[in-house]
Amino acid sequence: MVWGSMIAWYLFLAGASAGAFLTSAFVEAKYPDSTVMRIAGRLIAPVFLGIGLLMLMLDAEAGLHNPLRFFYLIMNPGSVMTLGVYCICVFFPVALAAAVLEVLKRPVPKWLTWTGIVSAFCVAAYTGFLLGVVKACPLWNNAILPILFVVSALSAGLAVTSLVGLILDRKRFEQMWLVKKGHVILSAVEMVVLFTMLVIVSSGSIEGAASVQSLLTGEYAPMFWGGLVLLGLVAPFAIEGYPVFITRKVETSTTSMVVSVIGESGVLVGGFLLRLLVIMAALPVMYL
Amino acid sequence: MARYGMLINTKKCVGCFACRVACQMANGLQSDESFIHFKEEETGVYPNVHAEVVPVQCMHCENAPCQQVCPTHATYTTDSGVVLVDENKCIGCKYCMAACPYGVRIAIKETGVIEKCRFCWDGSEVGNPPRCVNTCISGARVFGDLDDPNSDISQEIAAxxxxxxxxxLTDAKIYYVR
Structure with missing residues (x-):
């Protein structure tokens, strides 16, 4: 395909960044005592997005040679990429400001958090629309992809923030039932949305069907089933879901911590693979 | 104002690649970079089969998808309907490559700019005619003004x-006889 792993990294990091910011806002509102996760989310957001934007610039070679050309990116509001730049122009400074305030131990004003929340959703969503409007690729050109990307972004942001909470502030993290429940539900929703997308895309066109086939049984099958479905969706769903919905007790053992780390990391691997696979497996429509 | 287009007669095309080489020379492309791509198409069931070579290049679409998605307005359309790339604005994001249904936009290795056929645009006008047309050994290519009913191309399209x-997929300005 046209794009490769660099762009997949960007799409993943931008999504996870938005998700991390939203997680920190949620933690701040619901668990004011849990400072570690709040700080983690606020710091991760600008760092991840910064790395992602670097990837983006490295991939855009003509701009890399002439960096001033990147200013032209605001020129075409009819392009989703330009709209994404607008979203990032709001989200990145806000996330950066929130992180700096956090480091300086100053309170982050409500209006800043709310601006961040809205722009974070826009950043998470635009990556899906970016691919979604490309009519030439049926795997992308459907209404479900942006939703899938948003759900995955929230899940990845929650996972990376939880990972920090799990390791640095476990006692409090294990008490955060809303976060844990939300995480399980997001994994479940993502499975449903992914399933829906594959069914609809494969019934829509020959090229769509071929794209889906390459994921399910073709060259991308090992990555799809092993990486995305098993490690990225089913394992985290089971690992997080079991204590939250079945045993309903606070875990303290080291084993459960290791398992949880695997679960959260799995979500991150899955989030990256989802974007990589969506980029790689897209076949263009035939015209001859 | 003229509205330029091209006709490619695949029944006359022998697949000699002369147009591609001429295009590469005219546009300063490397041997592995080309604006003209060749598709080989086989249809039918033995013994009733049909094989053809289809040269494909930028179709200079009306409302070109590549232009719509281009975030920097590097891709634009001239008044004469030729879709061009301003190489001083292109950042090489490759969104146009993804959006082009014909897959005919390519990255120039040296600059990273995403280029394509420009009807041999010299800065103010199209080539008269473009090199691929001039070079074609079998006269498979006709170039001209689609809006002029008396132009060679309009006559040939009608005939x-x-x-x-x-x-x-798109409203293209390259017409094919197949």
Whole structure:
């Protein structure tokens, strides 16, 4: 395909960044005592997005040679990429400001958090629309992809923030039932949305069907089933879901911590693979 | 104002690649970079089969998808309907490559700019005619003004019932006899 792993990294990091910011806002509102996760989310957001934007610039070679050309990116509001730049122009400074305030131990004003929340959703969503409007690729050109990307972004942001909470502030993290429940539900929703997308895309066109086939049984099958479905969706769903919905007790053992780390990391691997696979497996429509 | 287009007669094309080489020379492309791509198409069931070589290049679409998605307005359309790339604005994001249904936009290795056929645009006008047309050994290519009913191309389109490759995808200005 046209794009490769660099762009997949960007799409993943931008999504996870938005998700991390939203997680920190949620933690701040619901668990004011849990400072570690709040700080983690606020710091991760600008760092991840910064790395992602670097990837983006490295991939855009003509701009890399002439960096001033990147200013032209605001020129075409009819392009989703330009709209994404607008979203990032709001989200990145806000996330950066929130992180700096956090480091300086100053309170982050409500209006800043709310601006961040809205722009974070826009950043998470635009990556899906970016691919979604490309009519030439049926795997992308459907209404479900942006939703899938948003759900995955929230899940990845929650996972990376939880990972920090799990390791640095476990006692409090294990008490955060809303976060844990939300995480399980997001994994479940993502499975449903992914399933829906594959069914609809494969019934829509020959090229769509071929794209889906390459994921399910073709060259991308090992990555799809092993990486995305098993490690990225089913394992985290089971690992997080079991204590939250079945045993309903606070875990303290080291084993459960290791398992949880695997679960959260799995979500991150899955989030990256989802974007990589969506980029790689897209076949263009035939015209001859 | 003229509205430039091209006709490619695949029944005359022998697949010699002369047009591609001429294009590479005219546009300063490397041997592995080309604006003209060749598709080989086989249809039918033995013994009733049909094989053809289809040279494909930028179709200079009306409302070109590549232009719509280009975030920097590097891709634009001239008044004469030629889709061009301003190489001083292109950042090489490759969104146009993804959006082009014909897959004919390519990255120039040296600059990273995403280029394509420009009808041999010299800065103010199209080539008269573009090199691929001039070079074609079998006269498979006709170039001209689609809006002028007396132009060679308009006459030829009418005579051969030539059509764009995929009118369901875009409104292209390259017509094919197949």
């Amino acid at each position: 051969t019932n030539a059509r764009p490759l995929a009118s369901h």
